[in-house]
Amino acid sequence: MDTIDIKKALENLNITEDYVNKLAKEQGLIKRVRKITSINLLQAFCSTSVLKTQSFNQLAIDINKQTGKTISKQAVSDKVTESLNSFLISLLKKIIRNIYADNRNQSLKKTFQEY
Numbered sequence: 001m002d003t004i005d006i007k008k009a010l011e012n013l014n015i016t017e018d019y020v021n022k023l024a025k026e027q028g029l030i031k032r033v034r035k036i037t038s039i040n041l042l043q044a045f046c047s048t049s050v051l052k053t054q055s056f057n058q059l060a061i062d063i064n065k066q067t068g069k070t071i072s073k074q075a076v077s078d079k080v081t082e083s084l085n086s087f088l089i090s091l092l093k094k095i096i097r098n099i100y101a102d103n104r105n106q107s108l109k110k111t112f113q114e115y
Contacts, residue, residue, distance in 0.1 A: 004043075004046045004047065004050065005043075006039060006042045006043040006046055007039060007043075010095075013095055013098045013099065014098055015091075015094060015095065015098060017039055019094075020038050020039060020042070020091065021037070021038055021039075023038070023087060023090055023091060023094070024037075024038035024087050026090075027083050027086040027087040027090060028083035028086070029041075029079065029081075029083040029084055029086075029087040035063075035067065035069045035071055035075070036063060036071060036075060036076070036079060038087065040063045040066055040067060041059075041063075041076075041079060041084070042091075043062070043063075043066055044059045044062040044063050044066070044076075045059070047062050048062055055073075056073035056074075056076045056077045056080075057073045059073070059076045060072060060073045060075065060076045063076065
């Protein structure tokens with residue numbers, strides 16, 4: 001099974017890597033440039049979710065593959081906080097807004113017209 005290219009998927013929705021990094025910083029997920037970036041986390045979560053192998057160890061392995069850097073499962077677990085939840089919710093809202101604004105999915109637009 002092919003994995004999702006999260007950068008490409010977000011770019012298709014007019015969401016840049018700079019926007020994602022800024023959002024991660026605003027939500028407190030990323031405080032400074034480190035080995036694990038917000039895009040790395042997103043990519044790892046998406047990949048492991050699709051493959052149904054989500055664990056801190058598997059997330060670390062996925063990030064290792066992406067970056068070529070050694071990431072521990074402890075480093076990944078340290079990122080799974082309320083800040084990550086806030087970041088993911090904020091990003092999901094942005095994704096839905098962009099889909100809605102671009103009229104890419106009429107049924108989604110009809111569903112959200114009530115709100």
